[in-house]
Amino acid sequence: MHGSGRVKIVDVAAAAGVSVTTVSHVISGRRPVSATTRARVEDAVRRLGYQADPSARGLRTQRTDTIGLVVPDITNPFNTELAAGIQAIAYARGLLTVVCEAPMTDGPQLPSVLSQLIARRLDGIVLGRFGAQRADLDRIAGSGASLVRLGTRIADGPGDVVRGAETEGMRDLVRYLVGERGYRRIGFIGGEAGVEPGGERYEGYRQALTEAGRTLPEELAVWTGFTREGGRAGAALLLDATEPPDAVVCANDLIAIGVLDVARERGLDVPGRLAVTGYDDIDAASMVSPALTTVVNPAREIGRSAARLLIDRLDGDEGPARQVVLTHQVVRRASA
């Protein structure tokens, strides 16, 4: 019952009165075929509704025409936008995209997810903003899949890189807070400790403060998690400090939204009593109130660039590793 009557390439060949070889050549265009024969074949393909079996083709060509995206949190809108950007490009090329979640904390971890994807013989993998080990990267590269890494400044290691100018973005944001808005005591809430892109963004925060001649308030920098929950936890920590901040800079928008939650619970006026900023500019950043001052991280464009790089590699580009850096932009809204 299951696809028993599927039309195969031999059926097309029979219907068109040619050999399967010719049908294949018409379809792939790898060898010239006379116009009349081509027309007969194409007509037969259309009439019978022939579609090549991807397993059979993949077996022969050693390609799956499938690429993967691995992200730490599939529900983070940033990652969703990313996926949408990749899919748009990949779909047009006939590539299927599978997006997998490899949580930072619980659930199947990165190495396990990579095993699955490598076993699937994906043609390429986009690794989204992770604390990936060098061993993970080498494993992907060693499997024969092309690799694009996202949001990391670390240039060595296999694969191409796409990233936003995150250090610069955060630096500009904090400059704005210090210079134009005059906040005095600025805290920082990061994601998981030591993990990109938290490091990048913290670095920008650090730079802006030191260039302004401020001392880094080390007791006001905490790392919790890139989630709303993480923001709540971080806010509690910072607000209960002996000398609380008048502004808190968050490593992404979800964290900032968690901080807003706490501020509302405690009846703190934002930004009067406490300024809050995010990073990424996800849709929700403009939904909350006060609307978040944040930095645009062009998720969809990052996805598109990553897909294009990957496709170039699949098409045989053997050139040296490339790095694409996308511009940033501070968005001034009501929260700071």
Added chain:
Amino acid sequence: MHGSGRVKIVDVAAAAGVSVTTVSHVISGRRPVSATTRARVEDAVRRLGYQADPSARGLRTQRTDTIGLVVPDITNPFNTELAAGIQAIAYARGLLTVVCEAPMTDGPQLPSVLSQLIARRLDGIVLGRFGAQRADLDRIAGSGASLVRLGTRIADGPGDVVRGAETEGMRDLVRYLVGERGYRRIGFIGGEAGVEPGGERYEGYRQALTEAGRTLPEELAVWTGFTREGGRAGAALLLDATEPPDAVVCANDLIAIGVLDVARERGLDVPGRLAVTGYDDIDAASMVSPALTTVVNPAREIGRSAARLLIDRLDGDEGPARQVVLTHQVVRRASA
């Protein structure tokens, strides 16, 4: 270079000193193998890091071990949660999940996306809340893929169905607005006209109003689109009516958030001057302010149920079509 040195089943057989048949039987467990032989084979598999080639396996077994989810808007958090629920179950079963976007308006439409997925010989497809034609459903079923439809009340047609009790959910919500909160003139903003789940939800709205003896304010029911933009457009329409509503019921949360945007722009107090409600209870519903009164639509659980149904079918369940209905729950927050 590309995977040239991949270890194949013959390599494992050689290393273990048995035939490939035996290796295959050890792996699949389809025929008994003596304990000592099994141990030797398993050891060889581990040592060599053997992983069966999915194309070769798929060619023989006529399965891809891959399922698909099709949704109209991949950036809608409801759909993301849905995907996460499906993935969680599928991943544990060794199934890969691909989620595809088939927008209602622009971009590749449903039939075209289905063609891609059918060409890929997916084992099963979950069709997320769509105005799918009967022909689309039949095409999926005819391709041999198992089918689960989401959020539709239409029982006939191929495939199993998973849905929330949406008519009831919306009915309870509107009862609350009318009965407990005393709103007099209640408008409705739907998604794309005539498309599930808009129809379901409108029906609940209609039922609640008629059972309360109200006349349906037909001029206050508009269909725009299941997005924030749609909400903005709908709000403009309703607020500029000759006799504007004091409450507006939206077919999903994104629409409601768009209405909040407009209310804020116009300086309308919510809920004092205008009450607003959503549907789905996505994360953002509790981020905006005032926080949305809405109805829980258990996206993740719907996804899990759908995946389980699909897997049952893949395992050979030939029973009659099933329908799973999940409970709803009104969440009373600040917006109404």
Added chain:
DNA sequence: TCACACTTCCAAATCGTTTTGCATCACGGG
């Protein structure tokens, strides 16, 4: 007419599994 190049097509090998039908062996019961 022959030689040569170009077009156009085909037969057959190949990709790496799974699965079927058989052969072999050991063992116990009649």
Added chain:
DNA sequence: CCCGTGATGCAAAACGATTTGGAAGTGTGA
């Protein structure tokens, strides 16, 4: 002693495409 029965393992045939080497057919110039 022989035969049936299970357990165990192997050889070979699929699965459905792509690709290579070569065989026809066609046209041109000497």
